[in-house]
Amino acid sequence: MEYVIRFLAGGVIVSLFAILGDVLRPKSVAGLFGAAPSVALATLTLAFAKHSSGYVAAESRAMILGAAALGVYSFAVCQLLMRAHLSALASTLCAAAAWFITAFGLQQMMAGL
Amino acid sequence: MMLVKLKVSALKETRWYEYLVRFGLGGLTTVLAGVIADRFGPATGGLFLAFPAIFCASATLIEKHERQRKARKNLRGRKRGREAAALDATGAAWGSLALAGFAVVVWLAAPLGGAAALALASLVWLVAAAAAWLVRRQLRHS
DSSP: OHHHHHHHHHHHHHHHHHHHHHHEESHHHHHHGGGOSHHHHHHHHHHHHHSOHHHHHHHHHHHHHHHHHHHHHHHHHHHHHHTSOOOHHHHHHHHHHHHHHHHHHHHHHHHHO | OOOSEEOGGGGGGSOHHHHHHHHHHHHHHHHHHHHHHHHHOHHHHGGGGGOOTTHHHHHHHHHHHHHHHHHHTTOOOHHHHHHHHHHHHHHHHHHHHHHHHHHHHHHHHGGGOHHHHHHHHHHHHHHHHHHHHHHHHHHHHO
16 A cells, blocks of 8 residues: 555656646756656655654665766766767666666765765 | 746647656656665665656657657757757756755754655755756856
């Protein structure tokens, strides 16, 4: 049941941010909504209800690294589109590797400190 | 001068199944983040709170809509479609700074409770996103 609630909450919040991104102009503003905290809002709301504040703090601390990875990912998508002339689908799928490498690389670096 | 506008008619360009795809991807990513946090702990699950869940679907839609707009004028819109998707990606790169700000605020304000921490973090995200957009705009025009 918990996962059904997660799915619905995530779907609704992500869709709302996506719709906002669709209707806002200029398009450069809309791009900001590609990095909106939609999944985070759904997940952290449920985490606050189920876990301690220490658990939520640990989750959001890791999210900072995920956000850095998202920045690298977005930059990689832009480069693949404009320099390698790949399609949007190919660029976003290839750049996913950049997200995983950056996110888990940073996590390992932080663990070693 | 109004810097940001609402173009509600843009909603008509999106087909019902495209909304459904984004809903499904958003829902699945949220479930995935929960499963990973339950299985591997919050330090790993938290990474996925900034996973580009629907970026693939959004960028593909933007590229397709731009291409269709050009095709209606009998123009080839392939390059233009890629440029529109790249502009969106650049926006997301700047937006990731605001997303990091959101995460920092939740981290520090978590002891205040869910409602206060998330409201404060959302406000910071909004302000930081607007500031990032204005800085980027200034840099492009300077």
